[in-house]
Amino acid sequence: xxxxxxxxxxxxxxxxxxxxxxxxxxxxxxxxxxxxxxxxxxxxxxxxxxxxxxxxxxxxxxxxxxxxxxxxxxxxxxxxxxxxxxxxxxxxxxxxxxxxxxxxxxxxxxxxxxxxxxxxxxxxxxxxxxxx
Numbered sequence: 001x002x003x004x005x006x007x008x009x010x011x012x013x014x015x016x017x018x019x020x021x022x023x024x025x026x027x028x029x030x031x032x033x034x035x036x037x038x039x040x041x042x043x044x045x046x047x048x049x050x051x052x053x054x055x056x057x058x059x060x061x062x063x064x065x066x067x068x069x070x071x072x073x074x075x076x077x078x079x080x081x082x083x084x085x086x087x088x089x090x091x092x093x094x095x096x097x098x099x100x101x102x103x104x105x106x107x108x109x110x111x112x113x114x115x116x117x118x119x120x121x122x123x124x125x126x127x128x129x130x131x132x
């Protein structure tokens with residue numbers, strides 16, 4: 001994806017910054033950056049409040065620390081600065097809403113990054129016996 005390449009090209013240090021997250025959760029930096037970008041794209045596509053997965057949130061925190069590039073990236077791709085507004089941990093309804101929007105936009109979420117709730121939501125929406 002073009003935005004993933006742009007991030008890695010412009011701030012190669014981000015790969016190093018998120019490497020421990022990637023190792024801990026057994027995902028690649030490309031996978032994690034892609035899911036971060038997809039989450040930012042989702043925010044841009046709706047006026048609803050959304051919630052990232054824990055891992056995406058960790059990567060987002062690292063991305064935001066590159067303040068100048070993060071600001072430029074947001075303005076270039078979303079025509080606005082996307083603020084990070086922390087909320088209460090464990091808002092299951094908000095996270096489920098995010099997952100449904102994700103599935104609608106991108107199909108199956110990466111369960112290593114989005115978790116079991118996302119996997120269950122995908123499976124429930126794609127259960128052949130449920131749609132007969």
